[in-house]
Amino acid sequence: MAENTLVDKILALQDKYESLQKQLADPEVIADMKKYVQLNKDYKELEPIIKAGLEYKKMVDGRGQGHHDQREG
Numbered sequence: 001m002a003e004n005t006l007v008d009k010i011l012a013l014q015d016k017y018e019s020l021q022k023q024l025a026d027p028e029v030i031a032d033m034k035k036y037v038q039l040n041k042d043y044k045e046l047e048p049i050i051k052a053g054l055e056y057k058k059m060v061d062g063r064g065q066g067h068h069d070q071r072e073g
Contacts, residue, residue: 007060010053017046 020043023029029036 007057010057013046013053014050017050
């Protein structure tokens with residue numbers, strides 16, 4: 001159960017990460033250097049967390065699949 005909560009948090013952070021990506025590509029944000037710098041900082045801080053989180057999700061999903069395969073075989 002705790003794994004699902006962690007995966008949910010990872011997915012929520014991923015949504016924020018993707019939102020930051022879109023904002024950083026917005027010409028209005030690029031024109032506002034102060035806002036751009038802050039968003040870029042937030043983006044860079046989330047990057048390793050998202051990478052590790054997606055790797056964790058992949059392992060959890062794979063482990064669930066592995067248990068499923070073992071029961072069939």
